[in-house]
Amino acid sequence: xxxxxxxxxxxxxxxxxxxxxxxxxxxxxxxxxxxxxxxxxxxxxxxxxxxxxxxxxxxxxxxxxxxxxxxxxxxxxxxxxxxxxxxxxxxxxxxxxxxxxxxxxxxxxxxxxxxxxxxxxxxxxxxxxxxxxxxxxxxxxxxxxxxxxxxxxxxxxxxxxxxxxxxxxxxxxxxxxxxxxxxxxxxxxxxxxxxxxxxxxxxxxxxxxxxxxxxxxxxxxxxxxxxxxxxxxxxxxxxxxxxxxxxxxxxxxxxxxxxxxxxxxxxxxxxxxxxxxxxxxxxxxxxxxxxxxxxxxxxxxxxxxxxxxxxxxxxxxxxxxxxxxxxxxxxxxxxxxxxxxxxxxxxxxxxxxxxxxxxxxxxxxxxxxxxxxxxxxxxxxxxxxxxxxxxxxxxxxxxxxxxxxxxxxxxxxxxxxxxxxxxxxxxxxxxxxxxxxxxxxxxxxxxxxxxxxxx
Numbered sequence: 001x002x003x004x005x006x007x008x009x010x011x012x013x014x015x016x017x018x019x020x021x022x023x024x025x026x027x028x029x030x031x032x033x034x035x036x037x038x039x040x041x042x043x044x045x046x047x048x049x050x051x052x053x054x055x056x057x058x059x060x061x062x063x064x065x066x067x068x069x070x071x072x073x074x075x076x077x078x079x080x081x082x083x084x085x086x087x088x089x090x091x092x093x094x095x096x097x098x099x100x101x102x103x104x105x106x107x108x109x110x111x112x113x114x115x116x117x118x119x120x121x122x123x124x125x126x127x128x129x130x131x132x133x134x135x136x137x138x139x140x141x142x143x144x145x146x147x148x149x150x151x152x153x154x155x156x157x158x159x160x161x162x163x164x165x166x167x168x169x170x171x172x173x174x175x176x177x178x179x180x181x182x183x184x185x186x187x188x189x190x191x192x193x194x195x196x197x198x199x200x201x202x203x204x205x206x207x208x209x210x211x212x213x214x215x216x217x218x219x220x221x222x223x224x225x226x227x228x229x230x231x232x233x234x235x236x237x238x239x240x241x242x243x244x245x246x247x248x249x250x251x252x253x254x255x256x257x258x259x260x261x262x263x264x265x266x267x268x269x270x271x272x273x274x275x276x277x278x279x280x281x282x283x284x285x286x287x288x289x290x291x292x293x294x295x296x297x298x299x300x301x302x303x304x305x306x307x308x309x310x311x312x313x314x315x316x317x318x319x320x321x322x323x324x325x326x327x328x329x330x331x332x333x334x335x336x337x338x339x340x341x342x343x344x345x346x347x348x349x350x351x352x353x354x355x356x357x358x359x360x361x362x363x364x365x366x367x368x369x370x371x372x373x374x375x376x377x378x379x380x381x382x383x384x385x386x387x388x389x390x391x392x393x394x395x396x397x398x399x400x401x402x403x404x405x406x407x408x409x410x411x412x413x414x415x416x417x418x419x420x421x422x423x424x425x426x427x428x429x430x431x432x433x434x435x436x437x438x439x440x441x442x443x444x445x446x447x448x449x450x451x452x453x454x455x
Contacts, residue, residue: 010230013215014237019155020208021056021242023099023297024106025199027290028266028337030246033195034253035262035269037188038180041254044192048250049243051196055356056205057239062362063209064231067224071206075358077365078375084312086354093351094204095305096325098344100136101333103294103301104129109267109337111287114275122334129333135295137326140302141319158293159241161285166248168277173251175258190422197348198341201242203355207304265337302326342397350390353426357382361434368438377437378430385426388413 030048037044068074071090076083093099108128116124184191209231216230253269260272270290274282306321332340361375368374388409395402402410417425 009219010233011237013212013230013234014241015155016215017060017208017212017234017238018159018241019296020211020300021201021204021238022155022158022293023301024102024294025099026201026242026245027110027249027270028106029195029198030249031253031256031266031269032263033192033266034250034255035257035266036181037184037192037250038178038254038257040180040184040188041177041250044184044188044195045247045250047189047192047194048196049192049246051193051352052199052201052246053196053239053243055196055202055359056199056242057235058359058363059202059205059355060209060212060231060235061228062359063206064213064228066362066365070210074206074362077361077370077372078358078379079372082379086358087308088312089347089351090203090206090355091305091308093344093347094200094207095301096328096332098332098340098347099200099204100298100301100305100325100329101335101340102337103298104132104329104333105337105340106267107132107287107291107294109265110271111283111291113268114271114283122336125336126334129330132291132295132298133326133330133333136298136302136329137322139299140306140322140326154289154293154296158289159245161289162245162248165274165277165282165286166245166252169252169255169273170248172277173255174260174273174276175255177254178257181262187422190424194349194423197352198344200344200348202359203351206355206358265341267337298329302329345397346390346394349393349423350386353382353386353389353430354379357426357430360430364434364438368441371437371441373441374434374437378433381433382426382430385413385417385429389423389425 029052030045033044033048034041063071063074066074070087072083072087074083075086078086105125108125112124112128113121180188212231212234213227216227216234219230221227221230249266249270252273253266256269256273259276260269263269263272270286271283274286278285302322302325305325306318309321310316310318357378361378365374388406391406392402392410394400395406413420413425418428419425
């Protein structure tokens with residue numbers, strides 16, 4: 001066993017992890033945040049970095065700390081049925097429901113849409129995503145080293161290209177930063193925090209963690225503490241790169257509103273910025289690099305989903321899952337980027353609290369001897385709150401009134417739970433339940449004495 005791999009070894013794994021994380025959402029959401037936050041950019045970006053960078057790092061570390069072989073094994077600490085439910089929903093969210101269709105729509109919006117006439121946008125999207133997901137299907141059916149190699153070459157290339165682009169934008173801003181949009185006038189930090197959910201990287205980190213651990217083990221590091229330290233170092237490299245790019249893109253978005261106005265999504269911010277600074281050549285270069293980056297992400301996510309569901313349902317072949325997910329992704333992509341984002345928010349409002357609480361439980365688990373009671377109680381309380389948050393977000397996004405049965409529950413939560421109206425009502429109750437059930441597990445004799453006394 002080698003004691004101390006060089007920094008370059010960690011840097012290589014860190015860049016590989018950055019390439020895994022870096023997809024469509026990492027470009028469009030900070031740009032959109034910048035446009036909306038305006039002069040309240042810094043508190044908004046701080047909130048965004050906590051959920052967009054801090055949580056993915058914690059997710060990677062949690063997988064390493066837990067010693068679990070995969071996410072299903074970790075989430076089965078709550079219950080085996082919950083393990084399958086949570087892992088399946090997470091894979092579907094970072095796969096065919098939201099993140100994978102987004103790769104195609106972002107590649108189109110940033111790279112192709114500026115060159116397509118206004119009247120043919122839907123047709124253009126159809127043709128582009130048909131080709132894009134056909135290529136995804138081909139490579140996912142024939143997993144080859146080429147995708148890994150393209151990712152390895154592309155990741156540093158993307159970083160260099162974006163650093164040049166964003167440096168120019170910082171040195172020579174497009175315009176003055178405008179006042180914030182309504183949602184960001186008060187509570188820009190919380191808006192940024194919740195917007196960080198949209199990257200889906202904290203969810204993906206619970207899947208990617210295993211890839212990083214295997215890469216570290218291949219370096220000859222086998223002790224649990226050694227793997228955890230190496231995971232932390234590699235994770236810091238990846239998340240530091242993400243953080244720098246997020247801040248730069250958000251700043252680009254904030255300085256673009258005076259020149260271009262506020263766009264519906266973050267995609268056009270990048271294409272407009274590239275065209276503004278580097279002309280048509282800049283737009284074309286950005287289009288090619290982002291299309292390839294989104295493609296490698298699309299292939300990676302499709303492969304991961306098909307592999308997971310094939311292990312869950314071995315009678316259905318891996319290739320059938322790839323075909324099914326590719327077709328499903330293509331159909332969803334054609335609803336357009338704005339619609340995909342609209343429908344992803346309710347699912348993320350439901351899923352993210354469960355993922356965050358699972359990460360917290362993983363780190364605290366040794367304190368209460370991994371007792372299932374603590375896992376079950378905490379996840380149950382979080383589920384009760386986040387499921388209502390998800391339904392609320394669905395009604396809000398569709399412009400519907402809340403369902404009749406929801407109204408008394410929502411008003412009860414609003415009165416009782418701190419930070420409920422900010423979308424963080426689950427946080428304090430889950431921490432309280434961890435503390436209380438952890439004490440119950442530790443002091444069974446005390447509980448027994450109390451019961452005897454009360455009788």
